[in-house]
Amino acid sequence: MEGNLASDLADRADAHGWRDRPLFYAGDATISHGEAHAAAARAAGVLRAAGVRRGDRVLLALPDSVPLVAALFGTLRLGAVAVLTGPEQGEKEHAYVLADAEPRVVVCGPELAVRFPSARVLTGEDLADEPASVPPPVPVGPGAPAYVQYTSGTTGKPKGVVHRHGDAEAYFLAMGVGALAMDPSDVVFSLAKACYPYGLGATVLFPMFCGAAAVLWAAQPSVEGAAEQARRHRPTLLFTVPTWYARLVAAPEREAGVRHAFGSLRAAASAGEPLLPTLADRIEQVLGCPVLDGLGSTEVGHTFVSNTVGRRRRGALGVPLDPYEISVRNEAGPGRTARPGEPGVLYVRGPSVMTEYLGKPGQTAEVLTADGWLRTGDLVHVDDDGFVHHHGRVLDQVTVSGRRVSPLEVERILGQHPGLVEVAVVPDATEAGVLHAYAVAMTGADEMALLAEVLDLARTRLPEHKVPATVNFLAELPRTSTGKIRRSALRPTVG
Structure with a gap:
């Protein structure tokens, strides 16, 4: 990528002839790659008219929808920084993100506007208005800040993770290409929402990078709803977390219906929590496709260790995905590298590792070394074949x-x-x-x-x-x- 992620992806669609290909299936609507990029350009004009300039932060609290995609890439076109948060979050969580991120503008549904009294608020519908002018993309380098996503807060208050314009290509090459061998024929369905790292990559960025399509589903997931979306749109790749896989396969009386609904799948990706081998066996039995366990983090942007369509091992997280490298360290000594088979703390280095926790230099320094290694807090060992095995979190x-x-x-x-x-x-x-x-x-x-x-x-x-x-x-x-x-x-x- 040369610089501004929004304009680079639009140029990529032009260069490969994808503008008329489906990008999103949203209910009865089909949105092409070209239509999505045009919506982002219009949104950039509306945001600019609202005072957004390069380096400003724009808080997005929208469900998976065309307005979310338009707001995200409209923000990036201006050289501004998108801050993503879940619209389903509570009032306290939104107040925390508002105070922490200090956005110039908030884009949310009208029902949430009252939660953001200190900022200029626009709705998703506002971004669809025809602006007085469509500003050209602001040239930025691939190292410029592009978006912020918050950690889940399991070890304290959530922290805003800052990612650059160039980061998405790295984790697309790792997971989208290296693990899943994606191509324009794929249709992605992610139960993880696009305001969170797993869903942002799966639903929005991966299809844009390779000319594929995705199911854009605004509702909060349910087993019945997910099965209906799958029956309607025939996804080839499923992304979700073990808990949702468990719900999909938990009821024997629903097995035939779930298998039929998801019968188009060629692979299912799992992350977020360890996938128990017994659950993995059940998933493959019901869905009829390989399930690929992996490990990612908000700080890396997406998955950096995973089983792949060509190389997998039950009970293992998988192998390090290019372009990432890992180090397993026995922290009982001064940074000693763990021996093969010996558990230790996992460190990862690669081009999409965050720049910082927003406004928290001390906490950034606790996990990010001067030479770019991120301490993940996971306990792992690497076997003789290079597969990474999880032993839980250090703090657990x-x-x-x-x-x-x-x-x-x-x-x-x-x-x-x-x-x-x-x-x-x-x-x-x-x-x-x-x-x-x-x-x-x-x-x-x-x-x-x-x-x-x-x-x-x-x-x-x-x-x-x-x-x-x-x-x-x-x-x-x-x-x-x-x-x-x-x-x-x-x-x-x-x-």
Whole structure:
């Protein structure tokens, strides 16, 4: 890419003859690549008339829709910086982002306007107005700031991650090309929304880079709604998190309908949380396509380690994707590189690693080294074939009987029971050294019998200090907006 991402993608569509190809399927409407870029140009004119200039920040709180895409690329055309937040977020979350990002303009639905009293507010409909003039794209370098997305806040307040105009091409080449071998014939369906990193890449950026199409679905996901969208638009690639895969395949009585709805898939990508092998087996059984587990982060922009359509291993996160490099470090010593097979903390370096946490130089320095290595906080090991295996998050480790335990290790054993859809293990809120498991059972399961079987499995397969004191069944596990388990929401309920 030469510079401004918005104009570069428009030029790319022209050069490859994609302007008349479908880009988005939104309900009954089909929006072409050319129409989307034209909408972005008009939006740039409206934003400029509202006072937006190069370097200003524009807060976007819109559902997956043409107005969101127009607002995003209209902002980038002006050399301004888009700040993305979920429209479904609560009032406190929006107030936090407003204060942290200090946007010049907010673009949101009319029902949210009251939440942003300190900024000029435009609606998505405003951006569709014909502006007095359409400004030419502002020339910026690929290293100029382009957009900000917020972390999920599992370890404190959310932090605004700053990405550049050139970052998207790097993670498209990694995931879109390297892992999925995307081409113009693909139709992408992401249950992760475009205001979040996984969805932004899958729904918006990847199809624009390769002339493909995507399902643009404004509604919050449901199993029935997702199946209807899939039946209607026949996606070839599915992106979502383990929790949504679990919901899709949890009910045996819906299996035939889900398989028919998603029968056009050639691959399904998973990230956000570890994918238990038993769930992966169930997904492939129901969907009839390979499921590719991977690891990404807001700080990198998208997936940087993944199984691929040509190389995959059950139970592993996959392999590092070009152009990223990883380092596994034993932090007990002064930056010692972990030996093959030895768990350590994962570091990643590559062209899309963030520039900073917005306005937080101290926290940036805690995770980003001077030579560009990002400390992810994940515990992993790399096997002899180069596959990366996950051991959980450093901050999720707990001390039991004087020994460090990764909840993921226990979750993987419990998750081997076919009656469980997903499981999370947390320490007791008050009693040190005691673990509790929270699980979602398959639809129709006898929970009393399942409880006995799961505890028996734990006692058979785990040392005594790792066996949970209780197994508690929930309708669903609490999640952050990006699909991560909110373990802190479970801890206060135990003890």
